[in-house]
Amino acid sequence: MTTKSDGAKVADHWWELAYDRWLASQDVPVHTGHYVQDLRTLERGWWSLRGCPGAVLNLTGHQGVTEAHVLEIPAGQTIPPFRMALEEVIYVAEGQGLTSVWADGHPKVTFEWQKHSLFRIPNNYFYQLSNARGDRPALTVHVSYLPMAMSTNPNPDYFFKNPYVDTSELYGAETNFYSAQAVQRQIIRRDSKTTSTQWYANFFPDLTVWDKLNVYKRAGRLAYNGGVRFPNSAIRTGLMCLPSRRYRIAHRHGPGVTILGIQEAQGFVIMWPEGGDYVVAPWQEGSVFVPPNQWYHMHVNSGAVENRQLRIFPPQPLMNYTAPDPKKYIPFVEEDPWIRKKFEEELAKNGLTSLMPEGAYTDPDFVWDEDWLKED
Numbered sequence: 001m002t003t004k005s006d007g008a009k010v011a012d013h014w015w016e017l018a019y020d021r022w023l024a025s026q027d028v029p030v031h032t033g034h035y036v037q038d039l040r041t042l043e044r045g046w047w048s049l050r051g052c053p054g055a056v057l058n059l060t061g062h063q064g065v066t067e068a069h070v071l072e073i074p075a076g077q078t079i080p081p082f083r084m085a086l087e088e089v090i091y092v093a094e095g096q097g098l099t100s101v102w103a104d105g106h107p108k109v110t111f112e113w114q115k116h117s118l119f120r121i122p123n124n125y126f127y128q129l130s131n132a133r134g135d136r137p138a139l140t141v142h143v144s145y146l147p148m149a150m151s152t153n154p155n156p157d158y159f160f161k162n163p164y165v166d167t168s169e170l171y172g173a174e175t176n177f178y179s180a181q182a183v184q185r186q187i188i189r190r191d192s193k194t195t196s197t198q199w200y201a202n203f204f205p206d207l208t209v210w211d212k213l214n215v216y217k218r219a220g221r222l223a224y225n226g227g228v229r230f231p232n233s234a235i236r237t238g239l240m241c242l243p244s245r246r247y248r249i250a251h252r253h254g255p256g257v258t259i260l261g262i263q264e265a266q267g268f269v270i271m272w273p274e275g276g277d278y279v280v281a282p283w284q285e286g287s288v289f290v291p292p293n294q295w296y297h298m299h300v301n302s303g304a305v306e307n308r309q310l311r312i313f314p315p316q317p318l319m320n321y322t323a324p325d326p327k328k329y330i331p332f333v334e335e336d337p338w339i340r341k342k343f344e345e346e347l348a349k350n351g352l353t354s355l356m357p358e359g360a361y362t363d364p365d366f367v368w369d370e371d372w373l374k375e376d
């Protein structure tokens with residue numbers, strides 16, 4: 001048997017990610033690494049695809065599942081219409097403006113947003129972003145499943161030149177698709193008796209004032225969380241609020257969870273592969289981190305105010321929920337003492353002390369006080 005090459009470049013989209021190949025063809029700055037301290041100050045550059053300055057975050061933990069990018073809408077301007085045959089979640093990191101959404105031959109639906117708004121663009125609808133301020137740029141953060149989708153179909157034209165739109169999504173409902181009024185629904189989990197409150201809407205005006213969060217107590221992962229969900233969407237989002245001077249135990253799961261700091265905060269994140277070195281990332285408003293596949297990670301609030309985060313999850317099968325993992329969590333009693341020491345050192349820099357109960361570190365059967373989370 002003989003082999004020969006005709007010199008043509010062969011793309012192996014299975015091994016070499018189609019998304020990475022496509023991204024290499026784009027003229028936008030791409031930021032890599034494990035985290036970004038403040039996405040608002042990332043270097044941005046002209047992105048021809050979008051007709052505005054932008055910056056792509058292709059972080060280690062995105063791992064071919066999800067993508068995130070920042071767009072700058074210059075002061076007083078409207079950027080060109082865009083559409084993609086995948087839904088997008090958009091968070092407003094800075095500024096005030098308008099979004100118009102439409103399908104060909106149908107009326108535009110327009111709504112106003114501000115800093116800390118969150119909204120969804122349904123699959124393949126045209127949308128156009130305008131900056132309502134004449135004196136400063138607006139910054140939007142976009143998250144989608146484009147890398148994973150390109151792993152199943154590597155042709156970019158399928159996503160950027162696809163004519164199909166399900167018009168019933170935007171135009172079929174009796175109420176305004178982008179109504180800011182959320183619908184509260186109780187969800188009973190399949191394998192637990194706890195219920196959680198989910199808030200369904202396609203537009204959330206300000207995530208920092210969103211209340212009705214649940215106390216999230218499982219396995220000492222003490223924090224408040226809340227479902228902020230888009231109806232009929234494949235993309236799951238949620239809020240997590242970590243009270244001041246406290247932290248959650250380390251845990252691990254699958255890749256692609258984009259976690260974004262949406263409120264002024266002081267703290268840090270620690271992440272590491274089992275048996276590997278720690279990566280310590282500072283945490284503040286505008287910080288982003290994406291825990292790599294099965295890396296332990298923990299959120300530490302060493303400041304005086306609540307630490308509020310938006311989490312945008314990958315498709316559910318990728319979270320590894322179905323894979324039994326006896327070491328999914330590291331209880332406080334088994335924690336590396338360096339972590340507590342680091343936490344207390346960072347608190348001291350802010351003139352603060354820990355609110356973590358001593359017994360949690362020494363007693364495997366430690367029972368948490370119900371009111372512990374409420375303490376300031």
Ligand SMILES: [Fe+2]
Nearest residue numbers: 251253291297
């Ligand atoms: Fe996590």
